[in-house]
Amino acid sequence: MSLMYEMNNKAFDHGVPLSVHMDVTYRCNERCVHCYLDHDDHGEMTTAEIKGIIDQLAEAGTFFLTFSGGEVFLRRDFLELVAHARKLLFNVKVKTNAVMIREREAQELRRLGVEQIQISVYSHRAEVHDAITKLPGSWARTTRAIRFLKDQGLKVTIANVLMNDNFDDYKGAQALAEELGVSYTLDPTVSPKMDGDHSILSLRVPGTALPTVFHDPSLVGDVAEYCAPPSAPGEDVLNGYPCSAGHTSCYITPYADVFPCVQFPLPSGNLRQQKFLDIWRNSTQLEDVRSIRARDLPTCSGCGHVGTCSRCPGLAFMEGDMRGPSTVDCEKSFYRTGVPSANMRRRGLEVPAPHPMQQLVQIAPALVQGL
């Protein structure tokens, strides 16, 4: 068992929010076709408010702090926020499109001791990337920034989102990452927009295209093991928790709302009205999330995939029920292994059905909702 795994278990047992993802703004200089955010500023937190929250997170025991957005560098105080977090000895990770990173910013990130930087790159071809970001010249600026960051010895990961528009380029983007000497991740998940608009789901690659990716050893490692039919879930699986959301991790929006995870938009409290630990320990929503064991999931507990499925309770919540199946993950489990899910059997389907778009929950920042 790795040390990190042990510490995760310890945080789980003690209810410590070990990892927090904080979006410091939803504003962005790109307009990615698949982005789910509303980029207008509805009253994002001030520098002092964010610093105050970072102080509270240090007290709560948070170790990993991920700053993301929107585009973090659109905040003029961004490096000041990183410096504050580093002074409190957080392990800081940054997610950015890197368009605004030049040598000076790269040097600052290095000097401040940022541990990892994740950068969105959608293709090895400038025209494909720029068509997705809708910012002409963004590919050139982003890849140049990656070189600046690498020159500083920083750890960089290219994060690619697999969509219809760039499906043919995922290997090219992987080769680009290799050439730049950085890691590469590929995610086929496209989430509905925060305002409930589900039109962007049409960008998702069809499930029938997923086996190509799932059978690529350069992405999944041992294909036979990765695509093996699931073995029957044991007691440990059924007594297990769905994921870290609300147990050892949570998400904070630029408007100070707390959610269990960036992909689980269940409003659980607002840091302009309550202290972080008060929300973390006492929010009824987080308590509800924490109470769920795999055996409590009406459909999934009877599914052979439950032990190996990537079922995301946040995506299930967006479909209408955090205890329900996540159709996207049912699809992945089926196309990975060829074994139908309990959700498909229940609905009498031989192949996964299109997403139940009508049931998507409407999500908006709490401030907009007038909470």
Add this chain to the structure above:
Amino acid sequence: MRDVYIARSSAIASRVLAGETMVMHVTDSTFFTLNEVATAIWHAADGVTPLAEIVTRNVCPNFEITPQEAFADAEEFVRELATHGILQVSDHPMLAQAVLNQSSGAGAP
């Protein structure tokens, strides 16, 4: 016995979790956990207090251990963390800025 001074590198992330201290070097992501004795030394590693004094003042009274044993353990612990760039070791007191410069490594301005 010559004096040894220790200071925490600035290129680390650290947090206490249920009595144990997690430490990660941010450049190579080496991850350590420190037990309570090591944690006591770690928190006292200010660059200006001699290691022998840290052991006598922060370790011996709080943990049932003789000064000889404690000092031998402490030296080994310090050596290991120094190998990974997590602690700076010197035979003279270190100023905070000097520690920062030493630990910022390749590519730093």
